[in-house]
Amino acid sequence: MTIEPRTLRAAREGLRAKRFSSLELTRHILQRISQVNPRLNAYLTVNEEEALQQAAAADAALARGEESPVLGVPIAIKDVLSTRNLRTTAGSRILESYVPAWDATCVARLRTAGAVFVGKTNTDEFAMGSSTENSGYGVTHNPWDLARVPGGSSGGSAAAVAAGLCCAALGTDTGGSVRQPAALCGITGIKNTYGRVSRYGLIAYGSSLDSVGVLARDAHDIALLEGVISGHDPHDSTSVREPVQDYEHNLTGDLHGLRVGVPREYFLEGMQAAVGQAVQQAIEQLHHMGAIISEISLPSTQVALPVYYLIATAEASANLARFDGVRYGLRVPGADLVDTYRRTRGAGFGSEVKRRIMLGTYALSAGYYDAYYIRAQKVRTLIKQEFERAFAEVDVIATPTSPTTAFRIGERVDDPIQMYLADVFTLPCNLAGICGISVPCGFDAAGLPIGLQLLGRAFDEATVLRVADAYQRQTDWLTREPGIS
């Protein structure tokens, strides 16, 4: 018996056709994890016992004829998403032994649909980072080159999907944390419109920017998962009642008449030449498939980075105030209560988290609030308006996902601004609250994957998924694999 499903769909078809059971598939994935994960560090927690129980339950459900897109399929979950009775660290030492009493809503929906949770994946601490180097539990290695980062912050989920250590994974994206690691690991990843998927149970970083996303091999798999996790949730007042589109039904493969905008500000002087070329070729391909390509301008692109780092860190400084050693997590006793807070947080948080809390606290402090925080929110309005104007003329916007392919571990850790530039093309989408997807579109000379980013209107995931899927039907980038075994 061979169990090598490359996609969630192949896993599902194999299960339906009884070529293998969910128990066999889950054991196979767990076996691969024990073999490969010591070199990748993609998983922080392997959920073997519960996964086998879920698989057995899924086999029983399949035998009864029950159906769902994820029934019996091994899925990985980023460790910033709460999982009931399963350790959730957010990549931080301050939550080393934290075991949630409830599921995040996206996790609960997958659980109800019969998914098998094989484990929790590594992330930059509290999702703050672009490389997973900020994890309190060591860096994740890129399956294409173990000396390089997988991107971040959902680097563990991206590496796990790329290396075949799960059929798909949940991630989160505050400034590019699904799309950028998807690009650097040669897989597909979607950032949902703000409000599309409930944030309940997502350990908060920047609450006006955080969104739940999916990483999978291709857009078709993502469409299936999105149908399960999307929709209104009374537990999250920022989740909306907008009806969920029928994503799979919309995958027509047809791009005739589709208007694609290419913003000139997303092709920078200093970016890696191979990235620009691959993305231009991908845009050519969309043109050959019937799309109408036009150049557009998003002039505020270059100021999105400072806007993001002021708003996200301000929100983070407030969100992370809850980690005070009282209700959960680490406590380092001090002389009095304030001293206990300070010692606990000083010892429990890593250096990037402390840096961002400091920056955010500064931006919100008396005397600087207007000059930094409010000004950043006003420029955010300009960025949002530019996207709204652009989407009056085009249906999707095509850009590179990241200005470079995967960089070397350690290369940028001492230079925060260089590290932040890894997200320069992804974070305007979060500021505007729209949706976006990264799809593989080529390789550089070193054999490292390149990502094409497709941005769509708010609540129009169906269109970006349709374009991504159509492109993937016509290209064979996904046939190349990192070959780690």
Added chain:
Amino acid sequence: MPQLTVEEVDHIALLARLNLSDEEKARYAHQLSAILDYAAQLASIDVEQIPPTATVLSAHNVMRPVDEAGCSISREDALRNAPRTDGASFEVQATFTDTD
């Protein structure tokens, strides 16, 4: 370029309830200055007539349709991750002292 002093970093660290080592204070003084310098480019943008965006959503207040009691987590679940409890409450040091 605005250069944060170690004293300013100390003050922010107190506001943020963070203990920092001397090495961290020196490093953050340097790195935060560089980031704030980078952010200074926002000062040149004309935002006089532009309202700030705090959320991209149009809904600002979301009320529950009916105000009725629902279920919440048990005391046992609420306490299970706490570093110190007496079995019924979280245990913390005194917030106020006699002199307050």
